[in-house]
Amino acid sequence: MHRPSLAVLALAPLTVLALAPLARAQDAGETIFKRYCAVCHSVEPGQNKIGPSLAGVVGRKAGSVADYSYTEANKNSGLTWTEAELDKYLTDPRQVVPGTKMLFAGLKNADDRKAVIAYLKQQK
Ligand code: HEC
Numbered sequence: 207m208h209r210p211s212l213a214v215l216a217l218a219p220l221t222v223l224a225l226a227p228l229a230r231a232q233d234a235g236e237t238i239f240k241r242y243c244a245v246c247h248s249v250e251p252g253q254n255k256i257g258p259s260l261a262g263v264v265g266r267k268a269g270s271v272a273d274y275s276y277t278e279a280n281k282n283s284g285l286t287w288t289e290a291e292l293d294k295y296l297t298d299p300r301q302v303v304p305g306t307k308m309l310f311a312g313l314k315n316a317d318d319r320k321a322v323i324a325y326l327k328q329q330k
Pocket of ligand 1: 239242243244245246256257267268269275276277280281287305306307308309310322
């Protein structure tokens with residue numbers, strides 16, 4: 207008679223627990239992106255809307271989408287969109303890049319910023 211090993215039975219729920227928070231953060235990030243960013247941004251490479259494509263934005267230099275017409279303020283900000291820099295920027299875009307044409311008041315909730323940055327990180 208075959209019985210599933212006790213070890214497998216004991217570990218299975220732990221695996222589910224370990225994966226759940228990540229999955230939740232990504233879902234939340236996608237929801238936030240759709241609600242707050244998608245009117246102006248796409249995550250498809252090369253697809254600019256009112257704002258530049260955000261495909262691969264995490265880790266890239268500010269103002270580096272070649273065929274997008276940035277403000278001088280954004281283009282010359284000298285910033286690199288690390289997770290930490292994005293967190294500051296998304297809190298209050300016009301404070302980090304004075305003169306930006308990104309007309310967005312900011313995401314004031316730290317968990318929302320974290321979730322949307324985690325989502326952007328997946329969009330290569
Ligand atoms: C009302 C339209 C609008 C909304 C909403 C908006 N953005 Fe933007 N975003 C822009 C524009 C326009 C720019 C270009 C800014 C410039 O050139 O000054 C921009 C620039 C950016 C940049 C810099 C990109 C680069 O290549 O340097 C990032 C990052 C960014 N937005 C992220 C977001 C995220 C994340 C959200 C949602 C939380 C969001 N934006 C919401 C319009 C918007």
